[in-house]
Amino acid sequence: MADDGAVGGFAERLGARAEVADDGSARLGFTAADEHLNQAGTLHGGVLATLVDTAMGAAVRSAVGDDDVPATSQLTVTYLRPGKPGDLTVTARVRTRGEHLTVCEADVEQDGKALVHAVATFALLHG
DSSP, X not given: OBOOSOOOHHHHHHTOEEEEEETTEEEEEEEEOGGGBOXXXXXXXXXXXXXXXXXXXXXXHTTSOTTEEEEEEEEEEEEOXXXXXXXXXXXXXXXXXXXXXXXXXXXXXXXXXXXXXXXXXXXXXXX
């Protein structure tokens, strides 16, 4: 099932742009600006965590039924290098689907270099 492209909520207000979500994978675009930086002048970790969580949620939604709503139950974010103002790409994919839990992975890249690797577990709430 293809996603309608909407990011929605907080991530959309932050500036995340859905590029594709289909068949258990998703990709988001994001342009980091000065307002997204921390006091050290690098991309705030909370922004990056929001982006990977949003992308992984979109990947899960693209792989489950319309009545299933993914809820993040665990999120591990590994920061590999600092980000800076400019364009980022976030890719996510479903790795393992169980009866009640789904595990995803996501990566954030900037200028061809990995910034973040994340793993999350989602519970599927039935609407």
